[in-house]
Structure formats: C-alpha cells, structure tokens
Amino acid sequence: MITLNVNGRSQEIDADPEMPLLWALRDLLKLTGTKYGCGVAACGACTVHIDGQPIRSCQTPVSAAVGAKITTIEGLSTKGEHAVQRAWVELDVVQCGYCQSGQIMSAAALIASNPNPSDADIDAAMDGNICRCGTYPRIRAAVKRAAEIKRNGGAA
Amino acid sequence: MSTNRRHFLIGVGVVAAGTAVGVYVVPRLLGKHEAPFEFKPHSFVRIGTDGSFTVVLAKAEMGQGVYTGLPMILAEELDVNPQRFDIEFAPVDPAFFHPFLKMQFTGGSMSTISMYDQLRLVGATARNMLITAAAAQWKVAASSLRTEDGVVIDAKSGRRATYASLAEAAAKIPVPAKESVALKDRKDFKYIGAKHPRLDSHLKVTGKAVFGSDVNPPEMLKAVIARPPSFGATVKSFDATRTRAVKGVIDVKQVPSGVAVIAEHTWAALKGREVLQVEWDESAGRDVSTESLRTQWRALAAKPGKVGKNDGNVDTALGKAAKRIDVEYEVPYLAHACMEPMNAAALVKDGQCTLWVGTQNQSQDVNMVAAALGIKPENVTLHTQFLGGGFGRRASTTSDFTLEAAQVANGVGRPVHVVWTREDDMRGGYYRPYSVSRVRAGISADGKGIAYHQTVVGKSILKNSVIGKPILDKLGFDPSSIEGAANMLYGFPNLRVDVHDTDETVPILWWRSVGNSIHGFVVNGVIDELATLAGRDAYDFRRELLAAHPRALAVLDAAATDAGWGKPLPAGHHHGIALHESFGSIVAQVAEVSVVNKTVRVHRVTCAVDCGLAVNPDQVVAQIQSAVIYGLSAALSGEITIAKGGAVQSNFTDYPVLRLSETPQIDVRIVDSGGPLGGIGEPGTPPIAPAVCAAIYAATGQRIRKLPISTALT
Ligand code: FES
Ligand code: FES
Numbered sequence: 001m002i003t004l005n006v007n008g009r010s011q012e013i014d015a016d017p018e019m020p021l022l023w024a025l026r027d028l029l030k031l032t033g034t035k036y037g038c039g040v041a042a043c044g045a046c047t048v049h050i051d052g053q054p055i056r057s058c059q060t061p062v063s064a065a066v067g068a069k070i071t072t073i074e075g076l077s078t079k080g081e082h083a084v085q086r087a088w089v090e091l092d093v094v095q096c097g098y099c100q101s102g103q104i105m106s107a108a109a110l111i112a113s114n115p116n117p118s119d120a121d122i123d124a125a126m127d128g129n130i131c132r133c134g135t136y137p138r139i140r141a142a143v144k145r146a147a148e149i150k151r152n153g154g155a156a
Numbered sequence: 157m158s159t160n161r162r163h164f165l166i167g168v169g170v171v172a173a174g175t176a177v178g179v180y181v182v183p184r185l186l187g188k189h190e191a192p193f194e195f196k197p198h199s200f201v202r203i204g205t206d207g208s209f210t211v212v213l214a215k216a217e218m219g220q221g222v223y224t225g226l227p228m229i230l231a232e233e234l235d236v237n238p239q240r241f242d243i244e245f246a247p248v249d250p251a252f253f254h255p256f257l258k259m260q261f262t263g264g265s266m267s268t269i270s271m272y273d274q275l276r277l278v279g280a281t282a283r284n285m286l287i288t289a290a291a292a293q294w295k296v297a298a299s300s301l302r303t304e305d306g307v308v309i310d311a312k313s314g315r316r317a318t319y320a321s322l323a324e325a326a327a328k329i330p331v332p333a334k335e336s337v338a339l340k341d342r343k344d345f346k347y348i349g350a351k352h353p354r355l356d357s358h359l360k361v362t363g364k365a366v367f368g369s370d371v372n373p374p375e376m377l378k379a380v381i382a383r384p385p386s387f388g389a390t391v392k393s394f395d396a397t398r399t400r401a402v403k404g405v406i407d408v409k410q411v412p413s414g415v416a417v418i419a420e421h422t423w424a425a426l427k428g429r430e431v432l433q434v435e436w437d438e439s440a441g442r443d444v445s446t447e448s449l450r451t452q453w454r455a456l457a458a459k460p461g462k463v464g465k466n467d468g469n470v471d472t473a474l475g476k477a478a479k480r481i482d483v484e485y486e487v488p489y490l491a492h493a494c495m496e497p498m499n500a501a502a503l504v505k506d507g508q509c510t511l512w513v514g515t516q517n518q519s520q521d522v523n524m525v526a527a528a529l530g531i532k533p534e535n536v537t538l539h540t541q542f543l544g545g546g547f548g549r550r551a552s553t554t555s556d557f558t559l560e561a562a563q564v565a566n567g568v569g570r571p572v573h574v575v576w577t578r579e580d581d582m583r584g585g586y587y588r589p590y591s592v593s594r595v596r597a598g599i600s601a602d603g604k605g606i607a608y609h610q611t612v613v614g615k616s617i618l619k620n621s622v623i624g625k626p627i628l629d630k631l632g633f634d635p636s637s638i639e640g641a642a643n644m645l646y647g648f649p650n651l652r653v654d655v656h657d658t659d660e661t662v663p664i665l666w667w668r669s670v671g672n673s674i675h676g677f678v679v680n681g682v683i684d685e686l687a688t689l690a691g692r693d694a695y696d697f698r699r700e701l702l703a704a705h706p707r708a709l710a711v712l713d714a715a716a717t718d719a720g721w722g723k724p725l726p727a728g729h730h731h732g733i734a735l736h737e738s739f740g741s742i743v744a745q746v747a748e749v750s751v752v753n754k755t756v757r758v759h760r761v762t763c764a765v766d767c768g769l770a771v772n773p774d775q776v777v778a779q780i781q782s783a784v785i786y787g788l789s790a791a792l793s794g795e796i797t798i799a800k801g802g803a804v805q806s807n808f809t810d811y812p813v814l815r816l817s818e819t820p821q822i823d824v825r826i827v828d829s830g831g832p833l834g835g836i837g838e839p840g841t842p843p844i845a846p847a848v849c850a851a852i853y854a855a856t857g858q859r860i861r862k863l864p865i866s867t868a869l870t
Pocket of ligand 1: 036037039040042043044046056058059
C-alpha cells in the first residue's frame, strides 16, 4: 500500500510504485479532472501541483509523490472560486474544456509565484500546455486577469 | 431527474414523481421536420414546479458552444434567462434526429442552422401555453398578458405567475397549431445576438465536466488494444503468456481491430500490452507510402478525371489566354489530434448494450453496435458525454472506436472502457485525405482571370459512410472531394473541376472543414499566382472575381480594411489575403507574417466573417480564433507521413501543434449582411493556410504549393 496526500486528504492506494501518478489519480482515486493527453510530458493536460509546483503527472511515478502535498483541479478551490477559475469563467476561456484542468493548474502555479506576469512569463509558464481548440488568446488574457484578481485580494 | 421534483412536458405530457409519461408533442409542431413517432417520455424542455428548467441538448458539445447557443435560441422565445437552465444530453431517439439526415449527428457546422427554427418554435409554443394557462386562471384575454424571464404578467391588475406555478396547468392545454404561435421579431431579441456566457464554463474550470474518458460505471475495467502496425494488417497469431502474468490484467482477446488487453486499470492494461507478442499479416498495405502514392497520383492528375463541375469551356479559354499557369498542389494526411484521445466504454449484458461515449455520431454508433452484437438497436443505450474535441474524428464513418468497445466488452459481463493512447490515436488513421491537384489557369490580355481547371486526386470519404454512400451513388463522384473548388465563389467564366478517386488502405475522414481545408488552399493559392501573373494586387484581383457576390465583397473589404491592407507594415512583415466560403459562411483573413532564417512567424491574423445572424457573437469570435489556430497548426507543420503502410508520426513530439507562444493576435469582425444562417465551427479554417502562404511569397518570393510549410520552405 502506498499513501498519498491528495487535496489535503491522506489516501491509501494499492499500486505499483512506478505507476504514473496520473493513473493513480484517475483510475484508483477517481479524480478524473486531471486528464491524459500524451503520456510523454508533451501536452500538459495532466498537470497537478506537488508541493505547489506544477508537474506532469503522466511522467511522475507515484513513488515520487509519497510524502508530498498533491493538489489536483478538484482541490484547487472548493467551488471554483480560485482567481484563475474566476478569470477563466469571466473571459469564457473554455471550449471543449479537456485541456483546461491542466491549463488552470499551470496558470495557478504561475500567479502564485509571480503577481504580475508579463507576456514572456506567460509564454514560458504556459507553453507546455497544448489546447487543440485554440483557446490561447483567451488563456493569455485570463492569466493576466487572474493575476489582477489576486492582486486585488481575490481568492487564490 | 431528482425524485422530489415535478416536471411538466410542454404539451399534454405529465412528469410525475420523476417518471415521465406523456405524449411527446414537440415533433408534431415541426411540419416537414416531423419525427415519425409519438409517446416519448422526454422533450426539448421540461419545466419543473420547483422552478427548474431542463433543456435537452440534441447535439454533442465538443467545444463549439452548442451547449450554450442552442439553449439561447429556445430561451429567447420561452423568455427565460438561459443561465437558469440545466442542460442534459439527449438520449438517442428520433425526437432528436437531425431534421434532414434523419439521424442523431453533430457535424458539418449544421447544429445552429438545422435547429434554429425548431428551437424557436418549441420555446414560443411553450410560452404560448403558459400564457394561455395564466389567462384561464385570471379570466383575462391571453393577448393582454406578457412575460418576463419566466413570469407571466398581467400589467393591468399587476398579477404575476411564475412558469413553475403554471406548468401543471399549461401541460394540460392542447398544443396550439404552429401557425397560431407568434415568433418574436428579431429587433426584440434579448438573448440571440448578444454575448452570453458559456453554460459549461463552471463545469470545465472545476474538472467536473464528464468526458468520455471520465465515465465511471460500477465495476468498470480498462482496456487497450494492440493495433496493427500498418493499415489493413490483421492478426495472424498472438502470445499473451507474459501479458496474463501482469498484475491487474484480467483477460486478453482478439477483436477485429487488434488484440485487446483488459485490466483493472489503465496502467495494468498498458503494461500488459507492452509484453504482448502479436504476429501480423501485413500483406494488405505494407507497400503503401506517401512517396509511392505521390508518384502514382501525380501521373493520375495529368489525366482527366470524373467531371464534377464544367462551366463554359476551359480548354478553349486556356487556349486563348494571354498568360497561363500549370501547377501542382499537394496537401498531406492530417490527424485530428483531438485533445482527448478516442475512447468508449461499453457494457454488454443480457442481450442489452450500454455505451458511454463522446461521439458526434450517436445513431450510427447505435446501429452499428447493434448489428455487430446481433441485437436490436432499441436494446442499445448510448449516453453521450462531453467531447474533448471532435473536429470530425468523433463522427467516424465506421463508428470505429465505439464499435470496438462493444466488441471488447462482449462476453465480459462488466463495463469495459477502451482507451486509446496518444500514439494509438495518432497512428490510428481516419485522417484528412492526402490530396494532389493539378491546376491549369489563365488570364486575359487585360489581366482578368478567365479559366480554371483543377484535376483532383484523392480518396473519397463518403464512399465508406452510411450517410454519404447514396450521394456518391447518385452523382458518381464524391462532392466532398472537390468542395471548395467546384463551388468556389471566384467567378471564373470557364471552370472545370474533375476528380480521380483513389483506394489506398489508409482510412480517411472529415477533418474540420473537410474538402474546404484542401481546396481553400489550392484555389486561393492559384488566385494569388494569377494576380502575380497579371501584375495586380491580390486583394483587387479578388474583388473583381467576386463582383457577383456582395456578401463576399463586404467580408473581403472588412478584413482588408481592418488589417490595413496596402499600408506600410513593420520592417520584414508582409501581408497575405484569402477568402473562402464554406458551410454557408464566408470568411476572409489577412495574415501578417515575417520569415527569418526560414522561420515563419505569424504575427497577426485579421478576420472577417459573415455567418448570417450570430446567435452568440462572442462564441463566433472564439470559433474563428479556434479555427485559425487549428488551420495554422496544420499549415505550418501538420503532416502524417505514411511509410511501410503505417503512420510515421505518433505524438505531439513529432506532430507539433501550435502553442501559446506561437499564437498570433487574431482579430475577428462579424459582418452581418442579413443573409441566411451559416455554420461557424469550420469556416474559419480554410483561409488561413493560403493567407499565410501568400504572405510568405511576399516575404521570400517562394510559392508554397505543398503543405506543410515546414517541409516546403527552402
Ligand atoms: S499527458 Fe502528461 S503532459 Fe501530456
Ligand atoms: S479547450 Fe479543447 S483542448 Fe483546450
């Protein structure tokens, strides 16, 4: 048995230590907000936070997450009130939505460490997240808006 | 539906204690769109006594926004803010069939066009009946009452009644004749035509939206399939000894698409597949390669094909032309690369099959699964989920990914979710067709385009599809193979388009804008070549050829004006322009591009679109931006190459797609000329490749006649 701390809860799973965290989250813990897109750290759909850092869960074995605080989209906020989620709704970013959990987790990590990201900062932080629906123009605007909400004291 | 709510179908139907029983009335309102049955326990809208409004969505939501746009149309006439709606995906049922395809299907940019009248009538009829109920209660004339966001109001007496309070009485009122139901005047629209927030945003920013990938019926297993290395290959034999030893693997079985490894979870299935030994018979397609096809097709393109369009006399006109070109254009196979790879879950038990899948093609999926399992379609239940992208891939002509899930699950007795890895998805075929064209075109001595003859070589999509086969049988060719060329808006007095159908093993499919993705590029490329040949400006040259189409001219002018066509640009930046009509909408784009050390950078794309009335203008903008980015990914670097009968590319590492840092500024102007409704999911894709290539020509003098640009630019 392996113990993981996911969204503030300690959870026991029966998994091979090399099982990617992505499948442990999705198949064993039924936290399906985190998505599979490529399996090779090339698309960002599987992004979650480990101790606040954005990581690709498809390339992270569960053994590497033991003892760390894992946050998934389900744990980012209780009702979608995180600054990034609010900005995303305000600007109507989503289309199919499949990439958006990963986009939001990357953006949340960015604004947590950078209160006023420039275009270049956004490029660097978000380039690993593919969106096949092409929501990029709105993602760029929404990251800035999220940073602004956070600077103005909104939840983050 | 929760059991403590009471819902009322609008009509004579009653929903009591959570079980709907009643006459399904909506189809009866629809005249020629009438569905051939009654007595169905559901409707497009249910109004609950608890103040709930449930709208049933007949279309698949794959990002294009029907989850918001279609309810807005109903809301307009019902007079309820769509924000108050709960949306449900429709079951597969003739009530929700596409009005003229007679099947449940989402595609062809037709959702809004095909449902606009229908949903207005449903909303207006429901409102009419609620007003009638209030009038009866208050003993006043219905004509003296008005409504406001779910409330019937008697202005004279100040009485108000919510729809919820009237629902039960309204449900007992006979459905008024279609003719007696007044629709709103467009100038009174509150929701249609104004920006409305997406109704699926909250679900999608919280990770709560359930995609096909996320379904979780009790006891579900996961499976992956060892798929053939080349198209058309079949399993000769397999050895699953090592696979069966992998912890979590439950079973290994052969299915028509390969060898399935069924396991407790995805990781075990993947581990099991890694050690599976399969011997394949590759005789069917091992010799096929892009290279070999190219050689054959170039030779074919030199010969006349089946004529799909023949106006005037191109041969005579070309003979008389002052100047002419004779050029070859080529576009590659393309993967849709939906963000969510293909997948479907199925439970086959007791002569019944339940499917959970994100599909664009519900009716056909049900029919094909029923046929494969030897059961009746009414014993197949399909639950449509959110689609993580569709772009045509999830409207499979063979129902491939849904069908194989049923085949894998058959005999297991538990639900099995067949998931595709990105590699499975990208190497699995169903590509945008590879297409080679030869074009001969000419101008007159005074520099006017007078003749255009295009011979197209490529495989028909329709010949392998249920909905397309009758069309092909009737015409003798596949109109989608030449769409965008044969029906181009540019007015060449002499126009011929002919086509050679091919039969390679590579499965092909509609890909966002279908034939238009090919011929928008070819036609606009040739127009630019002719403008250069005539020594004329590409925008002016187009204006002349579009003289008969005022809507197109307005769109072209809008894009050119907004982009500052002809005005100075930053050093090293160049403009290219293109216009294309597809799915009833016209889109023009001006691309601003620089090329430095063979690196193409698209800085800005200025778009104008006429799609008739834009139901949700903000989502029209989103769809055009989306279509530009999708088309730009393909134009810059999208290519599936076939070698040894299979796809070379396998993941985003070798099939690069546009990323945020490469995304240009994309401005969109909606030009509404008052024309009929057009589609919006696809028409933004065709113009981007030719607009960018025209700009590259301006920058480098190199004409790009073969996509992607990354392999063509020298
Ligand atoms: S699934 Fe992990 S980066 Fe794509
Ligand atoms: S919203 Fe569809 S992939 Fe990003």
